[in-house]
Amino acid sequence: MATMKDVALQAGVSTTTVSHIINDSRHVSEELRQRVSDAIATLNYQPHGPARSLRTKQTRTIGMIIPDNSNPFFAEVARSVEDAAFENNYSVILCNSDGSVKKELNYVRLLIEKGVDGLAFISAGKDPQSIEMLVRQSIPWVVADREIPGADVDVAVDEVLVENLAGGFKATEYLISLGHKRIGCIAGPFQLTPSAQRLMGYKQALQGAGFTVDPDLIIQGDFHSRSGYENCRALAALSDPPTAIFACNDLMAIGALKAAHDLGLSIPQQLSIVGFDDIAWSSFSIPRLTTIAQPKQEMGRLLTALLVERIKDDQLTHRRMTLPVKLIMRDSCAALSSINAP
Amino acid sequence: MATMKDVALQAGVSTTTVSHIINDSRHVSEELRQRVSDAIATLNYQPHGPARSLRTKQTRTIGMIIPDNSNPFFAEVARSVEDAAFENNYSVILCNSDGSVKKELNYVRLLIEKGVDGLAFISAGKDPQSIEMLVRQSIPWVVADREIPGADVDVAVDEVLVENLAGGFKATEYLISLGHKRIGCIAGPFQLTPSAQRLMGYKQALQGAGFTVDPDLIIQGDFHSRSGYENCRALAALSDPPTAIFACNDLMAIGALKAAHDLGLSIPQQLSIVGFDDIAWSSFSIPRLTTIAQPKQEMGRLLTALLVERIKDDQLTHRRMTLPVKLIMRDSCAALSSINAP
DNA sequence: CTGAAAGCGCTAACAC
C-alpha cells in the first residue's frame, strides 16, 4: 500500500505538506494542494489509522458493552449509539457481555489495549474491577440504564437513566384507575436497579391507593418472553388471581399475552396487561400492548453525546440525566368489569 | 501510561525480552520471566494496540456492515458474528448501512483506514465501488445473505447463503398441500436477491402444482411489519382474495397476522399465513407463526469462520456455502375448509 | 538465552 512518503515523492513535496493537507492543519498553496491531491488519487493512497493513532493518541473508536444486541430493547439503543457515533466520526466496537462480569472485564481490558477513546456501558458496568481499570487508565466512560454501585466510585461518571420508578408507578396507577384491585407484577431480576425501581414504583402506586402489597402477586422473571409466559400462567393459577398484570418489560408482557391467550383468557376483557419499553413488537402484538415507553433513541444519542464531550474534556463535572417515560395506551388494558370482578 | 520500555527498565531487561515474554515468541529463562511479570503487574502495564498494529500490520479487528442491527433477523446474525469473532480473538466494528450504497462506501473507506483485518458484509456489499476498493487493497471480505453482482468480480469471495428459493418453494408447497388454491405472496423488495429467490420459489411451487401465477396476488413489501400489515389488507380487499399468504419475512408475516385480526379474519381458520426467518417473536405471536427457519446463528458463525480462514490464507479458493432452511409448523396455517372455500 | 537497533507510517515541533 502507498504510504504518505510515496505521495510526497510523487508530488515532489515533503511528507509534512502532505500531512497538513490531509488534516487541513496549516495553509498550503493551491498549487501544492493540487499536486498532492493528484498524487493521492493516482496512488490510491489512504492514511494508515494505526500509525496515526500511535502519534495522536486517539483512535476515534469507542467501545460499547451491552448485555445482548439481539434483545430488541438493547438493539434499538445500540443502533442509536452507532448512528450518533458515526455522525461524530467515531466507530463503535460491539461487545456482548451477557451480563457476565467476567466477560465484561475481558472486554474492558481488550478495549483499553485497542486504545479506544471512550467506553459506553449499556446496562453494564457494574463490575468494580472493570471500573477501577478504566479509572486507572483514565479512559472516559459513560453508563446508560443502570446505576453504578455508587459510593465507591469517587469519579466523574456520566449516566443516562430513565424514570424507572415513575414508570412502574404510572403503569400501576393506570391499572388502578381502571378499577383493578388485584394487580400482579412480573418483575425483572431483583438485583438490577432498573428492575428494582420499576417494582418499587408498582408498590408505591399500590400503597398510594391504599392497597396492601400482596407478595403472592409479585413474581421474579428474567426479562425474556418465556418467563413472562410462565409467570403469567403462575399468576393465573393463583386461587385469587389478579385481574391485571404489570410486566416489567415488553418481552415478558408479550409472553404474558401469549399465556393468557393459551389459557383462554381474553385480553383486555378478562385480564389487563401493561409492559415497559415500547419495543417495535408492541405495536403489532394482538392486542397491541399498552406500555411505558422509554426514549430508546434519545438514550443512545444522549449517551454518545456525553461520551464525546467527556473525551474532549475530562474536567467536566459528573452529569446524570434522567429521561422521562410515557404511558402509551393501546389495547391490552380495560376497565375492570363485572365479568372479571372478584 | 507505562510503556514496554518502562517495564524493561523496571525488570532490568531489554524491551526485546519483554516483548518476547508477552507474545510468548521465544524461550526466556524462568528468572527473567518472573521479573518481567512482576514489573508488568506493579506498573499496571498494558500493551498499546496501535503501536503493535503499526508493526505487525494487523489489528485483530473486523468490520461488520449490516443494514440495520435493530432488525431482529440481522440482530441475531450480528450477535453470532460477534460471538464467533470474540472466540477467535477479533473485535468487531458495527456499521449500519441502511442498505445505502453511499453509507456503505463510507464505511468501507473508514474501515480500511482503521486497518481492519477483514470485512463481513451481511445483506450488503452490493456496491461495485466498495468492492473494487477492497480488492485493490486486498482486504479479505466475506458476504452473507446476498449474492454479489457476480460476473464483474473476478476475485475469491466467500459467501454464506441460504436456500431462499427452496424456502419459498417449501412454504408455498405446504400451503398447497393444505388445499389452498389462491395463495398470495407479500414479497420483499424485488431487487434484493434473497427476496427475488423466495418469490421465485413461490412461483415454481405454484406452477409445479399446475396453478397459474396470478400477478394480482403478489405484492411488493419492504420487509417491515407495517408493509405486511398494509399488504395483507390489500390482498384481503381483492374481489377474489387469497385463502393463504406467504410473507417473505416474519416481520411482514406478523404485520399480516395483525391485519387479519383487525379485519376480523381468524387465523388459521379463515386465512393461513407462513413467514420466513423464524425470529424469536414468531414463537410468541398469536397464533404462533408457521415459518421457514433460517439458521441465523450458523450463518454468523460460518461467516466469521470463513473470514478468519481467509485472513490467515488469502490463497484459498472461493467458497460458497448454501445453508438449508426448514419449515417450522406452528399455528398459523390450517387446511382449507369449506368455511373459506371459494 | 539475551540485547541493540532499525523502522512500521504518521504528526508536529522547530527551523527557514
Next chain:
DNA sequence: GTGTTAGCGCTTTCAG
C-alpha cells in the same frame, strides 16, 4: 509557505 527531523510504542532481524 514549506521542509527536516525526532519520535509515538512496539516487533524483529541480526549479532552475540
